[in-house]
Every structure is written in C-alpha cells, then in structure tokens.
Amino acid sequence: MADPRPILTMTGISKDFPGVRALADVGFRLFPGEVHALMGENGAGKSTLIKVLTGVYDVDQGEIALDGEPVRFSGPLQARQAGVSTVYQEVNLCANLSVAENILIGREPRRFGAIRWAALRRRAAELLRRLQLDIDVTAPLGTCSIAVQQMVAIARAIDVSAKVLILDEPTSSLDAGEVGQLFQVIKRLKDEGIAILFVTHFLDQVYEVSDRVTVLRNGRLVGEYLTRDLSQIDLVGKMIGKELQVLEHLDEERAPAAPEPVVEARALGRRGAVAPFDLTVRRGEVVGLAGLLGSGRTEVARLLFGADRADHGRILLDGVPVSLRTPRAAMGRGLAFCSENRRTEGLVEELTVRENIILALQAVRGWARPIPRRRQEELVGRYIQALRITPADPGLPVRALSGGNQQKVLLARWLITEPRLLILDEPTRGIDVGAKAEIQRLVVSLSKDGMGVLFISAELEEVLRLSHRIAVLRDRRMVAQMVNEGVDADRVMRVIASGESS
Amino acid sequence: MSRETDAVRDERVVADGESDLVAPRGAGRMRGLARHRLLWPVLVLVLLLLSNLIFTPGFFEIEVRQGHLYGSVVDIVRFGAPLILVALGMTLVIATGGIDLSVGSIVAICGAMACLRISDLGDQNEVTGVLAAIGLALALSLVLGLWNGALIAGVGVQPIIATLILMVAGRGLAQLITGGQIITINSSPYKLIGAGYWLTLPFSILVALAVTALAVLLTRRTALGLLIEAVGGNAEASRLAGIRSRRIMLMAYVFCGFCAGVAGLMISSNVSSADGNNAGLWIELDAILAVVIGGTPLAGGRFSIGGTVIGALIIQALSTTIYTIGVPPETTLLFKAVVVTVVCLVQSPAFRARVFRRRAPRPLPVAEKPKAEVAR
Amino acid sequence: MSARSSYLPSGRYVPVLATLALLAVMYGAGALRYEAFGDGQVILNVFVDNAFLLVVAVGMTFVILTGGIDLSVGSVVALTTMLSASLLKDQAWPPYAVLPLVLLLGALLGLGMGCVIHYFEIQPFIVTLAGMFLARGLCYTISTASIPIDDPFWRSMADSKVRLAGYFVSPSVLVALVVVLVAAYVLGYTRLGRNVYAIGGSPGSALLMGLPVARTRIAVYTISGFCSALGGVLLSFYMLSGYGLHAVGMELDAIAAVVIGGTLLTGGSGYLVGTVLGVMVLGVIQTIITFDGTLSSWWTKIVIGVLLFVFIVLQRLIAARGTRSAPAAPESAPLTLTAPPAR
Known part of the structure; x- marks a missing residue:
C-alpha cells in the first residue's frame, strides 16, 4: 500500500521550554499516500511536534528529513515552499476576501504587475475541482460555512506542489455531514500520493480515515501502530496511560x-x-x-x-x-467555576495575588461595598496558608508564581465565595x-x-x-x-x- | 487616610516584588527605589523645574501678596489644573482598555452651557443662578459621558470610534450653544472657579485637589479601582469572575465626562468667556499623553492616579518652561512629540526586546513582560 | 463580474450604495430648495474646494483598510504648505525642486511612522499622534506666521481653469482624480492592494498565509504620508500661503469621509469609490449650508457627527449579523460536492 520509503522522518526530537520538557526523544515518520493520525491528550506534545516540524519552534535536539534530505525550516512559509503545508483548526484565512483570492493570494496570476482576475478565478475553480468541489469562487469567504472554509484552506495548502499536508484538528468545529465531505477530500488527496498528518480527538474519525497512528503521552513517544491492528480500547489506554x-x-x-x-x-x-x-x-x-x-x-x-x-x-x-x-x-x-485556561480565562496577570483572590467575592458584593482591607488580608492569609501558596506574599504579582501556585490562587478565589x-x-x-x-x-x-x-x-x-x-x-x-x-x-x-x- | 497609604504601599510592594525577578543583581533598597514606577515621571518633573532656575533665578520663590499665593510653581499647578482634571477621567477610561477622544468637545460644551445660562441671568453675580448654571453644565457632562459609555459598553463600538463621533459633533454642539459667538460674561462667583482664590490658594488648585481626592476615593476606597484594573487587564477572566464589566466601563466614561465638564467650567471661568471652537482644543491628546507619561499603559490594566497628576504637571511645566525661555510657545508640540515617542518606545516590549536583547539574556521568562503592561 | 451573477447587490456593496443614496437625497433636496443648486458647476465646485481633502482621504483609506489610523495627516498637510512657502519665498527655490522635496518628505514621515508601528508594535493611534505633534511643531520652527506664496507656477495652478463643455475645474481636481484612479488600480489590481485588504481582514492569518505583512503595513503609512504631502501641495495652490494653522482637524474630516464612504474602521472592507462619495457628502453639506445662508457653519460638524454615528452603528449591526451567521449557519452557503467522475 504505502511506498516503503518515508517522505518525512523525524528522529530523536527533543524540545524544552523553561521548566518543561515538551518533547523528549520523539520519533515520527510519514509515508506518501497514507493518512497518519497523531494522537495524545492535552500536553502530550502533538502541537509542539507540529510546530517543531514547520519551523515555528527551533529544534533543541534531533533530525528532520524530508525526502531523505535533512531539513530545518525557519517558519511555516519556508516549510510550505518545501512542500509541507499546514491547515489549522481555526481557519487562518481572510474572511473578507473572496474564495478565489484566499486560495491564490500571494501568487496571483499577473500581467505587467496587474492581477488577472479572470485567470485567478479560473485557477481557483480548477484547484477546487481537483478536490471535487464546486463552490462559487467569487463569494466572500466569510459567507461560506466553516466546512467550506476548511476545504478552501486545504485547496490553498495543496496548490504548491505539496508532499505533506498537516491537518491540525480540522474537524473540531464541523458537523457529521461536513466531516464526511472533508474525509472524501482527504481520501482523494491520499490517492494522489500526498502524505497526510491528521490530528484529531475523535476516535471514530481515526478509524474511519487513518492508516497509521502515532501516540504521544507527556512529551514522549508511546508507539506507532497500524490503525487496523490497534483496538479502540488499546488506543485509549495508550493515550491516557497509567x-x-x-x-x-x-x-x-x-x-x-x-x-x-x-x-x-x-x-x-x-x-x-x-x-x-x-x-x-x-x-x-x-x-x-x-x-x-x-x-x-x-x-x-x-x-x-x-x-x-x-x-x-x-x-x-x-x-x-x-x-x-x-x-x-x-x-x-x-456556583463557582475554575476554568482550564488559567492565563486567558482565570488570572488577571498584572494584579497581585491578594487582588486575584478576592476578585470574585468582590465582584459579587459590587463595587460600592469593598471588602475591608483587614478582612481581605485575613481571608487571603488564611487561604494562602491553607492551600500552601508559595511564596506566601499576597503583594506579589500573580504572574510571578509557578503554575501550581497560580492554580491555587484561582482555587482560593472561588473558595472564599463559599x-x-x-x-x-x-x-x-x-x-x-x-x-x-x-x-x-x-x-x-x-x-x-x-x-x-x-x-x-x-x-x-x-x-x-x-x-x-x-x-x-x-x-x-x-x-x-x-x-x-x-x-x-x-x-x-x-x-x-x-x-x-x- | 490609611487607604491612601495602603494604595501607595501597594505600588511599592508590586515594584519590589518585580524587581526581585527582573533585576537579580543590584543592592536592596536602591533597587526598590529605582524600580518604583513613579520614579521616572517624578525625576523628569524635578529636572524640568530645576532647569528653569537657569533662566529664571527666582523660579521657586513663592510669596503671599494680598492674601493670595503667587509664584511660578503655583502658576504651573494653577494652569495645569484643567489638564489634571481631564487626565484623571482619562486614566480610568484607559485603565478599562478604552480611550475617550471627546473630552475636548465636552470641555467646550460645558463651558458654553454654563456661560450661556449665566449670561441669561438678570444679575450675573447672583450665586444661586450661577450654581444652577454650573449644575446644569455638569449634568450635561454626565449625560455626554453616559452617551459615550452606552455606545461602547452597550452597543459594543470600539472606544476610539465611538468617542470620535462626539469629538466631531461636540464642537458643533458647543458652537450651537454659543451661537457661534464667544459668550463673554461678567460674573464674580463664576470667575472664582478658574481665576479666584480661597484661603490664599488659587481656587482651581483646590478644585483639582478635590477631584483628585474624589478619584482616589472612588477607586481606592471602593472596589471600583480593582474592578477597573481587572476588566482592563483581562476582560474574559473578569466576566467569568462575575464582574459586570459593562457597568464598570459605563462608570469610567461617565466619570471621564464629569471631569471634562469641571475642566470646561474652569477654562471658561478663567477667561470669563466661552469659545465653542477653541476651548479645550487638543486637550484630549495632552490628557492621553499625561496618562501615558504617568505610567498607565494604553492597553489598560493597572493605573496610577498619582502618576497621571505628575504627568499632567510635566506637560504644563514643559509649556511654562518653553514660554519663559522665549522659544515660540507653539514649539511645545515638538517636545511633546519627542516625549510621546520616548515614553512609548520605553513601554514597548518589542522595542525593549530589540534594543536590549544583545546586552543581557533575560534571567527568567517572567521578566519578558514589563511592568503592568500585558496586552489582552 | 461574477461567474454567477445575481440581481441583488452583494452585501459588501451595501455601505457604498447607502452613501450614494444619501448623496443623491442630499443633492436632490438641495436642488429642490435652492434654484442655483441644480447647476452642474455646483458639483464640480465641491471637487474644486475639496481636492486636497480627497487626496488626503485616499491615503487615509489605505491606512484604515489595514485596520490602522493616521492622525498625522492634517499636520503633514500644514507642514507641506509651510515648507513649500518657506522654500519658495525665503530660499527662492524653483518649484521643480520644491515639489519633489516636500512630497518625499511626506512619504519619509509616513515611512518612519510605519516602521515604528510595525517593528515596535506600538498602536498606530499613538505613533501618528506623535507624528502629528512633530509635524505641527516643525511648522512653527519655520515660522509662526502665515507665509504668502507668489511663485508664478503656484499662481498659475491657483488661477487656471480647465474647461470642459461649459463647466470648469481647477488643475488640482485633475491631480486628485489621477490619484484616485491610481489608488483604485493599486487596491484592485496589484498584490500590494490585495495584501492591504488581507491584513485588514485578519493580520494573523495574513502572516500565516505568507503575505509580506511588514512591507505592506509600512507601505500604507508611507502612502498616507505621501498623499498628505500631495494634499498639502494642493492646499497651498488653493490658499496660496503656508501656515501652521492650515488644515487643523483635517484628519477628522478625512476619517469621517472614509467612514461615511462605507469603509470599516476595523479594516478589511471598503472601496475607494466610497471615499470619493464620502468626500462629496462632506462637500455637499458645506455647500448646502453656504447656499442657505441662515444655517450656521457649525451645523456641518453636527451633521457629520450624526452621519458618523449612523454609519458606525450600521457597520456594527452588519458586523454583528456577520459573526452570528458565520459559525452557526452552515446552510448559508451549501457545500456542493460534485459526484466523482465515473471511471
């Protein structure tokens, strides 16, 4: 089924962020004409691996080879020029431009510097036809459904001689029918010999569309398996682990x-x-x-x-x-709700620990009834002690704390609302x-x-x-x-x- | 009074805490002082005042003449009072992550309204009539602030765009009120606000002090300051923490309108006339400048009322200095351009990264962000 | 234009059409009320009196289409008049040396601001505010008084009339029209123009799509600076003087014209023809007020404010409708898959 020689190999990839080892000695390979699912829970290192591959992050250790040649991309643009294109979960296109422009902007057909609109539309329509899609290419992208936008993004990605197509959670905002349409497109591309790296959280989709699965957990490689040899329960077990x-x-x-x-x-x-x-x-x-x-x-x-x-x-x-x-x-x-996104939905980073802790209680009381300073200090002191928040200094800006202590600050915020x-x-x-x-x-x-x-x-x-x-x-x-x-x-x-x- | 010192201590604690992370080298107390966020504004102000000594040896002399306080420094505060007022309101608006371009127009409208009512009085020195006129003008300023707030918090228009409407139309409204003329009045009770003295002090300084105290009271005695900083710092987190951010933003714009209204009274009172076209012209830009110089980032979040007052004084001192050394006063604009550029560059994380990257690698990732300047 | 044309105007033309309708209604009302208003020369005079504003608004359109703003335009206009007047009168430079110099200077100022905005990631609002102070301040370093211009070339540009079929316009109008045409071509038919729209639509996406965001963003401020300088030259033709208080508040007029012309202040949507219409709306308001005689000049500002309000709320409503329908309504543009070809 697949060419014996992989088009892309990543070996011994490691990537460190301050305080965290995001990837540790991870290997990955991709064959032409196959759909390869990359699986793992939050923090497993999927997106880091993709970002390392496309040059968003530098590699700390390890080798990347495309078509047998060692490569190291400076960014997504260079990766794309080398034939490695990415389509992200959020469609990264311009909703205000037409479908045709979104597919071809940056490489419009021109004569004497002037864009040839008729030729542009024709080429865009041709590319979409290659995906067996019939869309009005003059419509603004924003009027299209998310599924169509996703397809347009794929059309844009494969226009240049793409060898590798990375689909990063493309299905998370699609309904069942749209997913089916997307999969038809994926299968067609696979038949053309394009290697597809597919990230998803939906198990059914893995089994529906992928040939091979690589599982990551906590920044480490768990293993690479043929999808048909791996049962769903084994896959979940490998992802969640003990x-x-x-x-x-x-x-x-x-x-x-x-x-x-x-x-x-x-x-x-x-x-x-x-x-x-x-x-x-x-x-x-x-x-x-x-x-x-x-x-x-x-x-x-x-x-x-x-x-x-x-x-x-x-x-x-x-x-x-x-x-x-x-x-x-x-x-x-x-009721109280402690969000999973500490930074974007929880903390107000420039405020102090004390201020972050009393925020919710103060919000309930309204602005006109401030919590007396003495009571604030008492409450905050009590929870800093009870939750063992360190350093135990309520005047410190909360962004100076470690992740665990920030989480405790948020817990304290909600606990004092009882x-x-x-x-x-x-x-x-x-x-x-x-x-x-x-x-x-x-x-x-x-x-x-x-x-x-x-x-x-x-x-x-x-x-x-x-x-x-x-x-x-x-x-x-x-x-x-x-x-x-x-x-x-x-x-x-x-x-x-x-x-x-x- | 203890609240005031609390607020001040807060700032120091923050500064100290940060300095531990940002600059691991250096010695104890000096470090804390060097990192205090009011240090640079105060230093600039002091330098500016000192440089005046070269041109005007008696610059710091203050004397009491006929029971009134006189002196160059007093004049700076006195003439700077309207700007202080407008900048105070602007501080709260900017702290919520917004901006108010319409304050200059509100200044003109309120001055015009007050002068119009007073000019209609049979006896322009009648205190109740003057008070009624002032009350009406201030009520109008609250309504205008409410209009801005409603457009921004209610309809959801971007602040810069929403307030642009009143900035343009407001000048027209002010001229409509004055009938295109400059209304001149002769009312000694009204003149008190901008040009009078009370207890040897210029009354305008007292008004500026009172409104500053009001702002401090409103934001640090109540929880408004905290909630404003939370909304400006992280709007989504604030919503999930149960803060009614629309109401908070509305209040900031209403307060800003009120401050501009008081400034409008002061400016028109000082010259005993209302000029719909020129009163408060470009004061919004000076106010924004004062806020930024005072250390409140334009992106919102942490604000400093003390910093804003110092920022406004710097701008006024700059104008006075240029005037006394005999350069054409219009060139103040050049200096302002330089000041805006320098202050913004220093605040810009991208600039710091580009300029200081080669000098020293950062000790901690935490230090990546400069003080209180996290864009949402 | 489109392969499958429909009879309803596309949603993106609605704001421009609204402006056109507004202009027609205003002109019609003026023509009904004042006899002489119907004369075609009145419309041409709108252009004669606003040629400089039109040029400035064209530059502003580029900036606003990327989602930015340029507050420095009025000051750059003033600086240009001042510098031209000073060079011509005090230094006795010839016009062919003065013109390129002032235009270059305007472009350079724009370039500088663009670089600061892009590379140091400071808001355009504050950078161009500094630029505004700087340019006005530079005016006053030249002179605080008005400098008259009596250069023969300037005089000829001010006095000569281009006649066509019984009507006339000033040469400045022709310059403005050339600028409009070139700008419309650039926006519609060059990569630079399309990149401007892309950045206004989504800067993040534009970057990920590999578009030259830095170059484009700096270019629009350079264009705006150049247009301001050119507008300043046209204003000096019109006024025959250089003065630091020329064009005070012109940035607001330019922004108002662009917004009334249907360009979204958040960027990414709008047409140059809208800007032309916007300038005409402002001009017609002034003309009506002049014709009336009983209306006072400040009504111009109030009406502009009201129009701004109406158009901004209209934009807001359109935007709100757009965001609501996009994710929730997949049926809005059904995905049609053609059957795989039979093999």
Missing part, C-alpha cells in the same frame, strides 16, 4: 454524599457545543467528568455556570428552576506532583464539608480516585453515568472508546 508517579495515598476516604441534590441539569445543551444531557450533583458529592479532550467536558461546565448560554433544557437548583444566563447569576446562586457547587476544569493540569496531590486532597475535604464538586480531568486515575459518580463524555455527548463502586480504569476506557455504557 499514572507514572504513584501519588501518595489519599489518607482520607470518600465520605458518602448526602441525598439532596444541589444542582440538576435537565436536557441542558447547546448546538455545536454539547448534546442535551442530564446531570445531578448532590451535596457533598464529587462528580467526575471523564472523556477525551474535545469530547465536551469543558462545554458541560460552561453551560452549568452560564459562561455560555444554553439553547436547550433547564437547570434546577434545590429543585427550583433557575435562569443562569451569566456567570454572575450562577455565582449569586452559589460556593455550594465548585466546578473544577482540569485543575491539576500542568502543575507539579506535589501541588497536584494537595489539590486532590482539598477536593476530598471540601466534599466532606458538604460542597458539591464537578471535577473534570483528562487523567482517569484522578477522576476515579476522587469521584462518587462518573459521567463519561464522547464526541460531545454524555454517553454514560456510573456510580464509582468497583469501577476501574479499563471499564471507563471501554466506555470512552466504544461510547456504550456497559
């Missing part, structure tokens, strides 16, 4: 949850984000959300908190229907093991005190250890909910892989 470091045993056992529900979602959903789901969190209960990245975990949390507006279903608090259209409304009802339901989206991502264990212990003790917690994590072990119940998401749909008794990682993985609750 926790390498044995965390110290949580000395406190889970306390039983109270029967009365804090929050109930009834057929809550939002088009394009997550299909309608039912979910109940009780007093003192930790509900874990399991699922791969992009499965709709975060979307569930945002809908509950009113960060996004639901277009389906309703929410009950203590059995009473409520409208949570804004985060503020949700906070007024005792919420009844705390939603934690990946609270332990990207922080060191010690801080991780502390946060886990905190979750247990909070639930003991009667707080409901919705705990989202990519790490199955963590979810299993902390949760009373586990809800599993797959492809933007809640596929199962199970009581965490006698449930092991394998069973949850099976559900994630198959989508069927067993």
Whole structure:
C-alpha cells in the first residue's frame, strides 16, 4: 500500500521550554499516500511536534528529513515552499476576501504587475475541482460555512506542489455531514500520493480515515501502530496511560454524599457545543467528568455556570428552576467555576495575588461595598496558608508564581465565595506532583464539608480516585453515568472508546 | 487616610516584588527605589523645574501678596489644573482598555452651557443662578459621558470610534450653544472657579485637589479601582469572575465626562468667556499623553492616579518652561512629540526586546513582560 | 463580474450604495430648495474646494483598510504648505525642486511612522499622534506666521481653469482624480492592494498565509504620508500661503469621509469609490449650508457627527449579523460536492 520509503522522518526530537520538557526523544515518520493520525491528550506534545516540524519552534535536539534530505525550516512559509503545508483548526484565512483570492493570494496570476482576475478565478475553480468541489469562487469567504472554509484552506495548502499536508484538528468545529465531505477530500488527496498528518480527538474519525497512528503521552513517544491492528480500547489506554508517579495515598476516604441534590441539569445543551444531557450533583458529592479532550467536558461546565448560554433544557437548583444566563447569576446562586485556561480565562496577570483572590467575592458584593482591607488580608492569609501558596506574599504579582501556585490562587478565589457547587476544569493540569496531590486532597475535604464538586480531568486515575459518580463524555455527548463502586480504569476506557455504557 | 497609604504601599510592594525577578543583581533598597514606577515621571518633573532656575533665578520663590499665593510653581499647578482634571477621567477610561477622544468637545460644551445660562441671568453675580448654571453644565457632562459609555459598553463600538463621533459633533454642539459667538460674561462667583482664590490658594488648585481626592476615593476606597484594573487587564477572566464589566466601563466614561465638564467650567471661568471652537482644543491628546507619561499603559490594566497628576504637571511645566525661555510657545508640540515617542518606545516590549536583547539574556521568562503592561 | 451573477447587490456593496443614496437625497433636496443648486458647476465646485481633502482621504483609506489610523495627516498637510512657502519665498527655490522635496518628505514621515508601528508594535493611534505633534511643531520652527506664496507656477495652478463643455475645474481636481484612479488600480489590481485588504481582514492569518505583512503595513503609512504631502501641495495652490494653522482637524474630516464612504474602521472592507462619495457628502453639506445662508457653519460638524454615528452603528449591526451567521449557519452557503467522475 504505502511506498516503503518515508517522505518525512523525524528522529530523536527533543524540545524544552523553561521548566518543561515538551518533547523528549520523539520519533515520527510519514509515508506518501497514507493518512497518519497523531494522537495524545492535552500536553502530550502533538502541537509542539507540529510546530517543531514547520519551523515555528527551533529544534533543541534531533533530525528532520524530508525526502531523505535533512531539513530545518525557519517558519511555516519556508516549510510550505518545501512542500509541507499546514491547515489549522481555526481557519487562518481572510474572511473578507473572496474564495478565489484566499486560495491564490500571494501568487496571483499577473500581467505587467496587474492581477488577472479572470485567470485567478479560473485557477481557483480548477484547484477546487481537483478536490471535487464546486463552490462559487467569487463569494466572500466569510459567507461560506466553516466546512467550506476548511476545504478552501486545504485547496490553498495543496496548490504548491505539496508532499505533506498537516491537518491540525480540522474537524473540531464541523458537523457529521461536513466531516464526511472533508474525509472524501482527504481520501482523494491520499490517492494522489500526498502524505497526510491528521490530528484529531475523535476516535471514530481515526478509524474511519487513518492508516497509521502515532501516540504521544507527556512529551514522549508511546508507539506507532497500524490503525487496523490497534483496538479502540488499546488506543485509549495508550493515550491516557497509567499514572507514572504513584501519588501518595489519599489518607482520607470518600465520605458518602448526602441525598439532596444541589444542582440538576435537565436536557441542558447547546448546538455545536454539547448534546442535551442530564446531570445531578448532590451535596457533598464529587462528580467526575471523564472523556477525551474535545469530547465536551469543558462545554458541560460552561453551560452549568452560564459562561455560555444554553439553547436547550433547564437547570434546577434545590429543585427550583433557575435562569443562569451569566456567570454572575450562577455565582449569586452559589456556583463557582475554575476554568482550564488559567492565563486567558482565570488570572488577571498584572494584579497581585491578594487582588486575584478576592476578585470574585468582590465582584459579587459590587463595587460600592469593598471588602475591608483587614478582612481581605485575613481571608487571603488564611487561604494562602491553607492551600500552601508559595511564596506566601499576597503583594506579589500573580504572574510571578509557578503554575501550581497560580492554580491555587484561582482555587482560593472561588473558595472564599463559599460556593455550594465548585466546578473544577482540569485543575491539576500542568502543575507539579506535589501541588497536584494537595489539590486532590482539598477536593476530598471540601466534599466532606458538604460542597458539591464537578471535577473534570483528562487523567482517569484522578477522576476515579476522587469521584462518587462518573459521567463519561464522547464526541460531545454524555454517553454514560456510573456510580464509582468497583469501577476501574479499563471499564471507563471501554466506555470512552466504544461510547456504550456497559 | 490609611487607604491612601495602603494604595501607595501597594505600588511599592508590586515594584519590589518585580524587581526581585527582573533585576537579580543590584543592592536592596536602591533597587526598590529605582524600580518604583513613579520614579521616572517624578525625576523628569524635578529636572524640568530645576532647569528653569537657569533662566529664571527666582523660579521657586513663592510669596503671599494680598492674601493670595503667587509664584511660578503655583502658576504651573494653577494652569495645569484643567489638564489634571481631564487626565484623571482619562486614566480610568484607559485603565478599562478604552480611550475617550471627546473630552475636548465636552470641555467646550460645558463651558458654553454654563456661560450661556449665566449670561441669561438678570444679575450675573447672583450665586444661586450661577450654581444652577454650573449644575446644569455638569449634568450635561454626565449625560455626554453616559452617551459615550452606552455606545461602547452597550452597543459594543470600539472606544476610539465611538468617542470620535462626539469629538466631531461636540464642537458643533458647543458652537450651537454659543451661537457661534464667544459668550463673554461678567460674573464674580463664576470667575472664582478658574481665576479666584480661597484661603490664599488659587481656587482651581483646590478644585483639582478635590477631584483628585474624589478619584482616589472612588477607586481606592471602593472596589471600583480593582474592578477597573481587572476588566482592563483581562476582560474574559473578569466576566467569568462575575464582574459586570459593562457597568464598570459605563462608570469610567461617565466619570471621564464629569471631569471634562469641571475642566470646561474652569477654562471658561478663567477667561470669563466661552469659545465653542477653541476651548479645550487638543486637550484630549495632552490628557492621553499625561496618562501615558504617568505610567498607565494604553492597553489598560493597572493605573496610577498619582502618576497621571505628575504627568499632567510635566506637560504644563514643559509649556511654562518653553514660554519663559522665549522659544515660540507653539514649539511645545515638538517636545511633546519627542516625549510621546520616548515614553512609548520605553513601554514597548518589542522595542525593549530589540534594543536590549544583545546586552543581557533575560534571567527568567517572567521578566519578558514589563511592568503592568500585558496586552489582552 | 461574477461567474454567477445575481440581481441583488452583494452585501459588501451595501455601505457604498447607502452613501450614494444619501448623496443623491442630499443633492436632490438641495436642488429642490435652492434654484442655483441644480447647476452642474455646483458639483464640480465641491471637487474644486475639496481636492486636497480627497487626496488626503485616499491615503487615509489605505491606512484604515489595514485596520490602522493616521492622525498625522492634517499636520503633514500644514507642514507641506509651510515648507513649500518657506522654500519658495525665503530660499527662492524653483518649484521643480520644491515639489519633489516636500512630497518625499511626506512619504519619509509616513515611512518612519510605519516602521515604528510595525517593528515596535506600538498602536498606530499613538505613533501618528506623535507624528502629528512633530509635524505641527516643525511648522512653527519655520515660522509662526502665515507665509504668502507668489511663485508664478503656484499662481498659475491657483488661477487656471480647465474647461470642459461649459463647466470648469481647477488643475488640482485633475491631480486628485489621477490619484484616485491610481489608488483604485493599486487596491484592485496589484498584490500590494490585495495584501492591504488581507491584513485588514485578519493580520494573523495574513502572516500565516505568507503575505509580506511588514512591507505592506509600512507601505500604507508611507502612502498616507505621501498623499498628505500631495494634499498639502494642493492646499497651498488653493490658499496660496503656508501656515501652521492650515488644515487643523483635517484628519477628522478625512476619517469621517472614509467612514461615511462605507469603509470599516476595523479594516478589511471598503472601496475607494466610497471615499470619493464620502468626500462629496462632506462637500455637499458645506455647500448646502453656504447656499442657505441662515444655517450656521457649525451645523456641518453636527451633521457629520450624526452621519458618523449612523454609519458606525450600521457597520456594527452588519458586523454583528456577520459573526452570528458565520459559525452557526452552515446552510448559508451549501457545500456542493460534485459526484466523482465515473471511471
């Protein structure tokens, strides 16, 4: 099936960022005429690998060879000229220009410096026809659906004699029909002998379109497999893995949850984000959300908190229907949401630790009722101590803290509002093991005190250890909910892989 | 009073904290001082004032004549008062990540409105009538600020564009109010605001002090300052933390309108006339300049009211200096151009990266960002 | 133009058509109300009186299309008049030396500002504000008073009339029209022009698409500087003097003309013909007010402000509709896959 000689090989690739080893001795190869899926959870190193390949980042160690020749690109532009093109998840085209221009801008056909519009349109239409697409090339790109924009991006990418096409999560904002159309295009390109590197979070798509899979985890290569030889459950297992470091045993056992529900979602959903789901969190209960990245975990949390507006279903608090259209409304009802994006959605980086911690409480009180300075210091001091935030200086700008301590600052921000339901989206991502264990212990003790917690994590072990119940998401749909008794990682993985609750 | 010192201590703590990261070498207290964010503005102001000594030996002399305080330094503060006022409002607006180009027009409109009402009075020295006129003018300034705020926070128009509307139309409105004439009045109660004295001090200085105190009170006694900085620093995080950012932005623009209104009263009172065309012309640019010199980044976030006041004083001192050394006063613009360029270049992360990269590799990734200047 | 033409005007022409309709209504109302208004010469006079503004607005259009702004144009216009007058009168330079020099200087100023904006990543607003101060300040270093120009070439440009079919325009109008045509060609038919639109649409994407963002962004400020200088030359033909207080606030007129002409202030969308219409709208407002005699001049500003408001809110509504429909409505432009060819 595939040419025995790979068109692209990457060997022994390492890449360090300050404090983090993003890639450690990773190898990767790509054959002409194959679709090769690159899989891994958050922080596995997929996007770093792609960026190293296309020259966005310099390589610290290792070799890249294209067609047997060693290469090192200075940036995406040079990579493209050498035949390595990338199409990103967010369509990086200009919505205000026409389809034809988007395909050909920068290399328009010209005569005496003047763009020949008729020839330009003709060429664009030809290129699209090569992908078996019939689109009005004079329409502004912004009026096209995301799927068409994605196709236009591919048309632009393959115009130059492309040998390698990188598709970085191209399907994450497409619906099922559009994905089918995209796959037809991919298969056609494959038949033309183009090597395609395909990044996605959707397992079904991997099996539908790819010939070969490379799995990364924590910046390391897990392995390269032929897709047909690898079962879904094995793939999930390789992606999630077992926790390498044995965390110290949580000395406190889970306390039983109270029967009365804090929050109930009834057929809550939002088009394009997550299909309608039912979910109940009780007093003192930790509900874990399991699922791969992009499965709709975060979307569930945002809908509950009113960060996004639901277009389906309703929410009950203590059995009473409520409208949570804004985060503020949700906070007024005792909800708290700690986002997974610390930097963009959590911290205000130039403010101090103290200011970041009191922000939410102050927002609820309104501007006219400032928290007295003495009370601020007392509250902040207490949480700095309780969460062991270091350095324990409330006057430090928060961006000077390490990731784990920044996360604790955000936790403190929400804990001082004394919420009844705390939603934690990946609270332990990207922080060191010690801080991780502390946060886990905190979750247990909070639930003991009667707080409901919705705990989202990519790490199955963590979810299993902390949760009373586990809800599993797959492809933007809640596929199962199970009581965490006698449930092991394998069973949850099976559900994630198959989508069927067993 | 303790709040004031708290705010000041805050700034120092931040500066100290940063200096530990930014400059690991150097010695203790000097380092903290060198990194204080008001250091450069204060230094520039002091140098500027000192340089006047060369041309005017008696520059720092202050005397009390007929119970009134006189002196070059007093004059700088007195003439700088309107700019201080406008710049105060501008500081809050810029801290939310916005900008207000319409303040000059608001200055003109409020001055015109007050003078028009006073000129209609039977007795222009009647205090209640003058107070009513002032009240009306200030109410108008609040409405104009509200208009800007509503366009920006409500409709969602970019601040620079939204306030451009009032900047253009406002001049016309001001002339409409004055009927295209320069309204001259003769009202001693009104004259007090801009040109009068009270307790030996020029009244305009007292007004500027009062509004500065109001601004400090409003932002540091309440939580408004924190919320403004949060909105300007990271709008999405602020929303998720439950801050009603629209309301905060609205308040900033209303306050900015109010400050411009007071400045308008002061300017028209000082000359006892209202000129719809020229009153407050280009004051918005001077105000933005004062804010930037004072260390508040144009991208929003952390703001410094003290810095703004010093920035405004620097601009006024510059004008006074140029006037006293006998250069044509219009060339002030050249100096302003140089100052804007230097201040912005120094604030620009890209500039620092280009210029200082070769000198020393950065010790820590944290140091990549200069103080309080994280663009959203 | 399009392969599959439709009878409805495409959405992107709506703002320009709105401006055209506005202009027609204003002209019609003027013609009904004032007898002499209907004379074709009135329209030509709008161009005669605003040729310099038109040239400046053309430069501004380039800048705004990239999503930037140039506040320095009025000052550069003033500096050009001042420098021309001073060189002609005080230094007795010949016109053929003065003209290239002032035009070059304007372009250089623009180039400098463009470089600072791009390489040091400082907002265009603040950089061109500094440029504005600088240029005005330079005016006053030359002289604080008005300098009259009595160079024969300047006089001939001021006095001569180009006649066509009973009507006339000044040579400046012809210069302005050439500028408009060249600029329209550049925007529509050269890579530079298309890159301007691409950068205005999405600077990040433009970079990732491999377009020369740095060169283009610096070029638009250079063009704006050049157009300002040329506008200054035309203004000095019109005024026959150089003065530091010439063209105060012209940047606002230019921005207003561009916005009323339907160009998005956020960049990426707009046409040069819109800018021409925008300048005409401003000119017709002035003409109506002059014709009326009872209306005062400040109504010009108020009307411009109201028009700005209307057009900005209109833009905002169009933009809001656009963002709402784009991700949520895949049916807006159905993807049609042709059947694979039978083999």
